[in-house]
Every structure is written in structure tokens, then in C-alpha cells.
Amino acid sequence: MSTSSKPAHLDTKGFPAPSEGFVVTHLLIVADQDRSREFYRTVLGAEVVRERDPVxxxxxxTWLILNSGGGPTDDKPHVIASPPQSAHVLTSALNIRVADIQAVYREWKARGADFLTPPKDRGAEIRCYMRDPDGHLIELGQATGILDQL
Known part of the structure; x- marks a missing residue:
């Protein structure tokens, strides 16, 4: 049994580094690590574990890893890492589920979040979307009717 007060999936500095099994993190390629780090820290309340390269x-x-784009490397030949090229093409979205969407919407909007629309009731859920400084789409949702379907 571990005598550490940190969960087994974290190292001593809080970085997601499992001693066994695995941890899921979400990688976002960003144009400016400092700007994006401050957005996630200030608006969403994220804890900064590492300042940069990668953030x-x-x-x-969960954990977010924010890194700069770049060309292919020997472990990912023919792959270019780049922030979203168009705000109109969705290739990935961070999905954040909350208990009270109206309260979170008001709080994050006051902190500077730019929502596409206010929360909309879709029957199965209430949801709305915002973007980070690079245009990554973030869905904010609260389960409602979908819970009756489970």
C-alpha cells in the first residue's frame, strides 16, 4: 500500500504519470502556449501543473496538455500538428459536463468566455458551446432527459 497522499496516477508534482495502468489526457495544439494556459487557468479554473513546452x-x-504545432517527427512521420485552421470545421471538441449549466455559464461568461449562444434545452440535455483562444470548441452540457433513457 502506498503511503503517499497523491493518487497513484500522479507523480509528486501532480503531473499525470501513472505507475501502472493508464491516464487519459487531452492534447490541444495551440498557437500561443502562454495565452492558452491563461485562458484555461483564468476562465475554466484549471490548475497549472507545468508552465510550458508542453503546458x-x-x-x-482530467488533464489538458497544450503544445505548439510543428512538423513531422520520427515517431509520427507525415503528421503535422497545427491549431484549428477553421472555426467552421469541427474535428474535436472538449466536452465538459456540469451539474448546473446556468450557474457555470454565468460564471465563465463573467470570466471572459465567449459563448456561441446561451444554453439551449435539447430535451435530453441542456448545452452551449464556447471557443478557446485558438478556436477549439468546448461543449458545456448538463444531462437532463437523457438520464431517463439510461
Whole structure:
């Protein structure tokens, strides 16, 4: 049994580094690590675990890794890492589930979040979307009717 007060999936500095099994993190390629780090820290309340190269953030019960783009490397030949090229093409979205969407919407909007629309009731859920400084789409949702379907 471990005598550490940190969960087994974190190292001593809080970085997601499992001693066994695995941890899921979400990688976002960003144009400016400092700007994006401050957005996630200030608006969403993320804890900064590593400042840059790459930025590592603890966001509620998950981690975000923010890194700069670049060309292919020997472990990913023919792959270019780049921030979103168009705000109109969705290739990935961070999905954040909350208990009270109206309260979170008001709080994050006051902190500077730019929402596409206010929360909309879709029957199964209430949801709305915002973007980070690079245009990554973030869905904010609260389960409602979908819970009756489970």
C-alpha cells in the first residue's frame, strides 16, 4: 500500500504519470502556449501543473496538455500538428459536463468566455458551446432527459 497522499496516477508534482495502468489526457495544439494556459487557468479554473513546452493543466478530473504545432517527427512521420485552421470545421471538441449549466455559464461568461449562444434545452440535455483562444470548441452540457433513457 502506498503511503503517499497523491493518487497513484500522479507523480509528486501532480503531473499525470501513472505507475501502472493508464491516464487519459487531452492534447490541444495551440498557437500561443502562454495565452492558452491563461485562458484555461483564468476562465475554466484549471490548475497549472507545468508552465510550458508542453503546458500541463489539471482541469477538474482530467488533464489538458497544450503544445505548439510543428512538423513531422520520427515517431509520427507525415503528421503535422497545427491549431484549428477553421472555426467552421469541427474535428474535436472538449466536452465538459456540469451539474448546473446556468450557474457555470454565468460564471465563465463573467470570466471572459465567449459563448456561441446561451444554453439551449435539447430535451435530453441542456448545452452551449464556447471557443478557446485558438478556436477549439468546448461543449458545456448538463444531462437532463437523457438520464431517463439510461
Amino acid at each position: 500541463a493543466l489539471r482541469l477538474s478530473n
